[in-house]
Amino acid sequence: MAITKDMGIGEIVAKYPNTVEVFRNYGMKCFGCFAASFENIEQGAVAHGIDIDVLIADLNKVALE
Numbered sequence: 879m880a881i882t883k884d885m886g887i888g889e890i891v892a893k894y895p896n897t898v899e900v901f902r903n904y905g906m907k908c909f910g911c912f913a914a915s916f917e918n919i920e921q922g923a924v925a926h927g928i929d930i931d932v933l934i935a936d937l938n939k940v941a942l943e
Contacts, residue, residue, distance in 0.1 A: 881937045883920040883930050890919060894941040904928050904936075 881890055881897075887906075890897055901907065907925055919937075923930040 879935060881919070881940045883923075883934055884918050886918055887922050888936065894937075896900075896940050896943070897937050900933075900936050900940050904933060 881894070887901075891901070893909070904909065906922055917925075919934070919941050922928075923933050
């Protein structure tokens, strides 16, 4: 698994730019906000009421393409 729940949102987007669309599909536009610089993916998912396991799976599908 390339992406884990403890990785930073900004880190994920920088390393896997194609994940931006996944974040957008979940209503998470965090990659462009201040929180992305210090918040990890789990914190962002909780803040948006998103199932972290499903989000991680979808992010990894795209990242590993």
